[in-house]
Amino acid sequence: MKRRDFFQAAAGAGLASTVIAAPAIAQSAPDVHWRLTSSYPKSLDTIYGAAETLSRYVAEATDNKFKIQVFAAGEIVGALQVLDAVQNGTVQCGHTVGQFYWGKDPAFALATGGPFCLNSRMHSAWLYYGGGNELLDKLFAQSNITAFPCGNTGAQMGGWFRKEIKTVQDLNGLKIRIAGLTGSMLQKLGVVPQQIAAGEIYPALERGTIDASEWVGPYDDEKLGLVKVAPYYYYPGFWEASAQQHLFINRDQFNSLPPAYKGVLKAAAQAVNCDMQAKYDAVNPAALKRLAGAGAQLRPFSVEILDACFGAAQEVYSELSAKNPTFKTIYDSMARYRAEAYLWFQLAEYNYDSYMMRQQRAGKL
The missing domain is CATH 3.40.190.170 (Bacterial extracellular solute-binding protein, family 7)
Known part of the structure; x- marks a missing residue:
């Protein structure tokens, strides 16, 4: 076979194989x-x-x-x-x-x-x-x-409150837009949890139907306009790290x-x-600055409140684990990993970030 004839034959065979393969490709996609x-x-x-x-x-x-x-x-x-x-x-x-x-x-x-x-x-x-x-x-x-x-979302903020929350007693009777496990935890401290969709939060705060609401963090919270109806902006969102x-x-x-x-x-x-x-x-850093300029008053949850909530959370986890085997299996797995992870994070991440935050506060960054 001449060289030219050989390549023509090979090209023809390749074309034929392509035509044959095309339907298979089409069927797979x-x-x-x-x-x-x-x-x-x-x-x-x-x-x-x-x-x-x-x-x-x-x-x-x-x-x-x-x-x-x-x-x-x-x-x-x-x-x-x-x-x-x-x-x-x-x-x-x-x-x-x-x-x-x-x-x-x-x-x-x-x-x-x-x-x-x-x-x-x-x-x-x-x-x-x-x-x-x-x-x-x-x-x-x-x-x-x-x-x-x-x-x-990463760690969230603790939400928007119509009035300051300084002690555990201040939580008693508060109607807070919050969902799920956190609602059960806060109920133990007298909170009345409300599950409300995002679009309904602003009017509920404005009317006083609820006293506070958590959502996500500065960027999303700014879009919902919550600073206009509940100026006290608490942190951290310990229920949604x-x-x-x-x-x-x-x-x-x-x-x-x-x-x-x-x-x-x-x-x-x-x-x-x-x-x-x-x-x-x-986007959150710039949004936080804008919210502060719009009147948001940043407040940390007190250690007293955090400790009380931590204790209430452990009660909820124990109660649910006792009556729900699926919950217990998943939570136990998560809790075991948490103990190991914080052993590591406190050495490298925490110490590095703490040092750099001190430099930021000193205006060196």
Whole structure:
């Protein structure tokens, strides 16, 4: 065979193999269109925007074959009905936090975090490398859900109060917008917890229907305008040193995806898990300065209040563990990791950060 004829034959064979392979490729990358319902309004571009980032990552990775349309709270279902909507197939997936559904099973709250539990870095380590994801998967499976960590706010602020809170007695009778485990903890100190969606917080504070509200931190709180109706801004949010968001996916829908799409979805969620906190860390400092300029009066919770709340939290964890084996299994795993993690963090992170904070206060940075 002449050289030219050989290459022509080889090219023809290659073309033929390409034509044959094309249908197989097309079959492995079908067009998939999903709907995602968020627990958050569009105005909160960081926490709501995380779902949009997820959608973009998935579309880009699949050449727009796998598209996820994002809907804000209230457009399909309410902010606190995301789990039900995903479970029953109203939507294929949702972006939310487990603590909103702790009434179904208190163990759901541990997916988000809990009073005096892990900070966000520890939470991620526990989820990915400490068995947390595996334990939570067994819980989510009971509701026909597959879930991936999908964003974290980092440590939150302690919220906005209409009046100063100086002693434990000042908490008695206060109506505070707060959810889940923290509500149970604060009830032991006389607080009346209220579970209210983000869009309803401002009018409730303005009317005096509630006396205080926690939300997230400076950037999001500024958007909600809470400084106008409750000037005392407390810290730290000891109930949410980590506020772990999750992508809830209908388990049947997830299992029906091609393996490549499953991998893309999992990878996109993990990317968003990093991206959300990075954005919060970038935007919160300037927002805090703006809030202070707008009249926010920063106040630390007293050690007396922190100690009382810590004790109340341990009571709640003991009570729930005694009657809920699933809760006990997850909490015990988290608590074991917490003890080890703080042994490490106090040596390196704490000492380094403490030194650098002293330099910042001295105006040397």
